[in-house]
Structure formats: structure tokens, C-alpha cells
Amino acid sequence: MALRISSARYALLGLGALYLLLAMPATRTWLEATMSTHMLVQIPLLAAIGFIAGRLLPQRCQESLHTAAGGALPYVVLAVFTSSYWMLPRAMDAALSSMLIEMVKFISLPTLVGLPLALAWKRLSSIGRGFVWTNFISMLAVIGWLYIAAPVRVCNNYLVEQQSDTGWLMVILAVLLFACWLGTLFVGGDPALHRQAGDARA
Amino acid sequence: MKPRQRSIASALLVTLLGTGVLWQGTDGFRAFTAEGARRVDILRAPRALPAVVLEDQDGRAFRLQDYQNQLLAVDFIYTRCMTICRNMSRAFKQIRDRVPQQMLGRDFSLLSISIDMDRDDVASLNAYASIYGADSTNWRIARVSSKADLKSLLEAFGIVVIPDGLGGFEHNAAIHLLGRAGKLVQISDIDQPIAFADGISAWL
Numbered sequence: 532m533a534l535r536i537s538s539a540r541y542a543l544l545g546l547g548a549l550y551l552l553l554a555m556p557a558t559r560t561w562l563e564a565t566m567s568t569h570m571l572v573q574i575p576l577l578a579a580i581g582f583i584a585g586r587l588l589p590q591r592c593q594e595s596l597h598t599a600a601g602g603a604l605p606y607v608v609l610a611v612f613t614s615s616y617w618m619l620p621r622a623m624d625a626a627l628s629s630m631l632i633e634m635v636k637f638i639s640l641p642t643l644v645g646l647p648l649a650l651a652w653k654r655l656s657s658i659g660r661g662f663v664w665t666n667f668i669s670m671l672a673v674i675g676w677l678y679i680a681a682p683v684r685v686c687n688n689y690l691v692e693q694q695s696d697t698g699w700l701m702v703i704l705a706v707l708l709f710a711c712w713l714g715t716l717f718v719g720g721d722p723a724l725h726r727q728a729g730d731a732r733a
Numbered sequence: 734m735k736p737r738q739r740s741i742a743s744a745l746l747v748t749l750l751g752t753g754v755l756w757q758g759t760d761g762f763r764a765f766t767a768e769g770a771r772r773v774d775i776l777r778a779p780r781a782l783p784a785v786v787l788e789d790q791d792g793r794a795f796r797l798q799d800y801q802n803q804l805l806a807v808d809f810i811y812t813r814c815m816t817i818c819r820n821m822s823r824a825f826k827q828i829r830d831r832v833p834q835q836m837l838g839r840d841f842s843l844l845s846i847s848i849d850m851d852r853d854d855v856a857s858l859n860a861y862a863s864i865y866g867a868d869s870t871n872w873r874i875a876r877v878s879s880k881a882d883l884k885s886l887l888e889a890f891g892i893v894v895i896p897d898g899l900g901g902f903e904h905n906a907a908i909h910l911l912g913r914a915g916k917l918v919q920i921s922d923i924d925q926p927i928a929f930a931d932g933i934s935a936w937l
Binding site for chain 2: 600602609611612613615620622625687688690692
């Protein structure tokens, strides 16, 4: 038990350090220099920090947050809205030109995307999880495709070429995620399915 | 409240708030990009422009304010640009050829402003003008006289210029319309020059 508490503490320290590292001006400049690292590294990392921090919250705390909202649904909706907002090219431009919006980005991605997803995830049925996955994967693919096809830059701060690079990365990522997700559905996961498959073979 | 009711109620609340934020953040689902936001903003509140001194393809100095009492179409280019500036200049040529000749230079003029202060001198502006037959009486190809002036002009127009890493630039491509009071009143796409020219004729 003591071991688990201290390992959670170390994990929290690690998360805090990662967060501070991401917030440092040099790191921000570096990750925001290209569209793909901004969208596909910095933003996901910020959300992931919130997600892992949510997992590390004391069980009691998670329970009471759950009870307060009445279930997983509100948290999923919150994460979907917040992540949609940060997919707006306009919001990304605003974060680059205004320190205030940049701060809002750094606060909202962990607390309003990652954390609520972590709170909801344990309580979601496999259908609920499937919905979140497919919604995310299809959004990634569609926006990626738009970025590849757009003849003009959608972000004032990034070149059209970077934009189509990002688009390709997003489409590739969507395909990979979809493959992984399908993989867990059919290969890993459900022990009941495994047993049935074993029975059939026998 | 039962958990299920509470869950639905809070999900609805989040949906309402979320939609509100997205509505606010996109000017009512009209502007998803910073460029779109700039256009919506101009329509809502026409913008005054700084009185910077420009120099045209014939080396003559002038200001934007000299065009008050007529309509002025403005775009931003640089003469070594091989891609989008060329499209814009072709569009400007089409507009010039479409607008009734007697209006040109009197009720309506065109102006292309270079964003490449370092390399675009009067000679290169002149060479660029001759490609499109731009006559300085109705279509000036101009440069700004100082870096500070260029910066304030680009800021007022809302143009963001970034180097493309190959010695060129990428920047907002659009047709900017200045009204008779000298304010920026409308920003349109460059791919419909004929519609723009017909709009001008109707406006006059």
C-alpha cells in the first residue's frame, strides 16, 4: 500500500514536471514552430497529462466527482466540446498570438479534456468507449483530409505545406488508431470471446 | 435528483455551454479560421487605415488617403512570388478589364502593395506592372517606404506574413475593398474576380 502511494506521488511529480517543461517558453516555441508538432504532440500531451492525473486521483475523489455529475455522459460531452474547440484553426492561431488564449489552452486541455475522459472512461460500457473512439478517429480523418485538400492556409501562422503534412499525419494516425482499436476488439480483450474461439477449435 | 436525471441534466448544461462557446468562438459558426474572423470583423466594423507613404512603379509617392472619394481594391503581393500573387494579379487584371473604362482611375482604382521591402525596388515593381499592363493611373504596384510603416499597414489590414523557408512568403490572399471614406469595408476571395467587378459597377 505504501509502495502504491509513493509510486502515485512519483507519477504526479513526473506529470507536473512534464507540464512545466511543456509550458516553458523554449519548449512552447519549439513545439509550436510547426503545425504537426503543435497539433499532434503538444495538444495531445496536454490532454494526456490531464487523463493520467485523473487516473491518479484518490478513488474517493473520483467517486464524488462522478456522483456530482450523475455519471459518465456529462464528462464525455465536456471532453468532446473542449477538444472540438481546440481543433478550430482559429483557436490555434489565437493561442499563438495571445498569451491569454495560450494560457486557456494550457489549462483547459488537461482539465476539460483529459481529466473528464479519465473520470468517464472506467464507467463507460464497451459501446460508450466504442463511440468515443470512433468519434475521435473519424474526426481526425476528416479534419486531416480537409487539411490535405485545402488550397489556402487555414492557420495564419503555418504554411500550406506544413498544413498538408499535418493532414497526412492525421490520416495515417487515424488509420493506425482504427487498426489498433479493431485489433483490441477481435484479438485481445474479451476473455469470453477467447474461450468461445478455443471451444470452436476443439 | 436521481443519478440518471442528474447525468442528463448536466450533459444538457454542458452541451448548452459548449455550443455557446463554439458559437462565440466562431462568430455564430461563420468564421472557423482567423482569416474568416478578419472578414466578419471588417463587415461589422469597417477599419480606418494608417496614413503611410507609398511609392509606385513610376517612383511617385502617394498615400492611401489620396484615394478618398473613390473605391479602391487592394491586394498584397511580392514580385518574385510565382504562385498565389500571380493568381491575385491575374484576378486584378480581370477586374480592371471588366469594370467600365470610364470609371477606372476616377471612381475605382486598384492597388497592389509589396510585402517584400528588401527586394522590391521601383524597377522590380515596374517590371511586375508591365507583365499585367498595370498603368499607374488606375493600377499602382507599390512599396512602402519604411519597415515600421509596412508593419503598421499589415496590422491594420490584418495580414499575417510568414517566410516560406525558400526565400519567399506566405500571406493572406484576398481582395480588400476600401470605401469612399478610405476605410476597409470588405474582404473577398480572389477566385471570383468577375463577380467582384460586377459588384463594383453596381456599387458605383
